[in-house]
Amino acid sequence: MSPPVVRFAPSPTGYLHVGNARIALANFLFARRHGGRFLLRLDDTDTARGKPEFADAIAQDLGWLGLAWDDSFHQSARLDRYAAAAERLKRAGRLYPCFESEEELRAKREQRLRRHQPPVYDRAMLKLTPAQRAAAEANGKRPYWRFLLSNATVEWTDLVLGPRAVKLPAVSDPVLIRADGTPLYTFTSVVDDIDTGITHVIRGEDHVTNTGIQRDIFAALGADPAAIGFAHLPLLTDSDGGKLSKRLDSLTLRSLRADGVEPQAITSYLARLGTSADPEPLDLAALAASFDLGAFSHSAARFDARQMLALNRRVLHAAPFAAMAERLPPGATEAFWHAVRGNLDLLNEARGWWDVAAGAITPPVIEGERDYLRAARDLLPPEPWDGEVWQAWTTALKSATGRKGRALFLPLRLALTGEEHGPELRELLPLIGRDRAARRLEIAAA
Ligand code: GLU
DSSP states (O other): OOOOEEEEOOOSSSOOBHHHHHHHHHHHHHHHHTTOEEEEEEOOOOTTTOOHHHHHHHHHHHHHHTOOOSEEEEGGGGHHHHHHHHHHHHHTTOEEEEOOOHHHHHHHHHHHHHTTOOOOOOOGGGGOOHHHHHHHHHTTOOOEEEEOOOSOEEEEEETTTEEEEEEGGGSOOOEEEOTTSOBOHHHHHHHHHHHTTOOEEEEEGGGHHHHHHHHHHHHHTTOOGGGSEEEEEOOEEOTTOOSSOHHHHTOBHHHHHHTTOOHHHHHHHHHHTTSSSOOOOOOHHHHHHTOOGGGSOSSOEEOOHHHHHHHHHHHHHHOOHHHHGGGSOTTOOHHHHHHHGGGOSSGGGHHHHHHHHHSOOOOOOOTTOHHHHHHHHHTOOOSOOOTTHHHHHHHHHHHHHOOOHHHHHHHHHHHHHSSSSOSOHHHHHHHHHHHHHHHHHHHHHO
């Protein structure tokens, strides 16, 4: 196939959450896999709901994930293109003016439902005469514009879901232009997909009906919808299996970043979620090499934050110091990173271990261990310390006290770190140093 062109098209009405990130990633990996182009399009014609701050935040968050786009544009910069396309549809009789209010439409819908008819718009305004329209406009009303759907069943072979069909007679003619003249996403998206030469539309399953409608609009604008591949990824559910929950909606990339989750853990998890392949910590190039739309299941994918955190651990354990240095507490050394990385679920936990290694912590008083801890303090070897100091110290302590195993080690760990579990003391102790170690043993013995 010729190199594909795909787009991720968020509306700047909020921060990106994991569901959006998954769609963006699928588009990015598909483009990389096939040597194509990945566009970022901001669907910002709805000025009432969209905000420029969100557009900036979306770009930042995608950048943080590493999903570099080849080109980007805002729909708000292309209003003349949409106006021109709308004129063509009007001339072809496919866009017709409407004047019904929300209230009138609601009343009609309710009436149809009472009669057990599908609540589809009845096209009453198609019968509007020029005189009636002139009268409405003389009354100060401005029309909004509906697209006259064809009477067809739209069929395509979805690249994820397989054969799909949308019966257009069961769908209301969509409004494409508001009364204030602003165009709606359903329309602008098609104009852009044509103008930018989009070859594949990859988006969420919630857009399946839109695809039926938009393929009809493609054809009305003279483009061949059969030349475009459509792929709809099933939605995410939370780990209880519930519908895309509020919780997942609020799982934004911002909040994950603030929590210290690694972008690679997110991309590695989302790239495989909903496929039968196990997620592994891979970089984007490796994820792209194995990316296949056909590998996604037809049913909803269950997002499990624990699995993502398990990947996060694996990413951290393998991360070299140089990649992390900037995000570690000031002064943190390579020896420190190697000592603690195997114990982190999230990078921000390094902060606490840095306090253990190089700051001031107050260990708990350990009941019944006064004599043992004092002996431990007295046996601390003189500095300078190296990687052998732990071994030397505990060997001396063992022969002085006769202790071994847990009884030997646990009081030392508690006194030196304030925690029952943590990084190898063999690696931590030289970082802590003799003064701090002696002070902590003294406090814990008190
Ligand atoms: N702005 C639309 C959305 O966020 C884009 C959908 C599409 O990819 O066409 O749902």
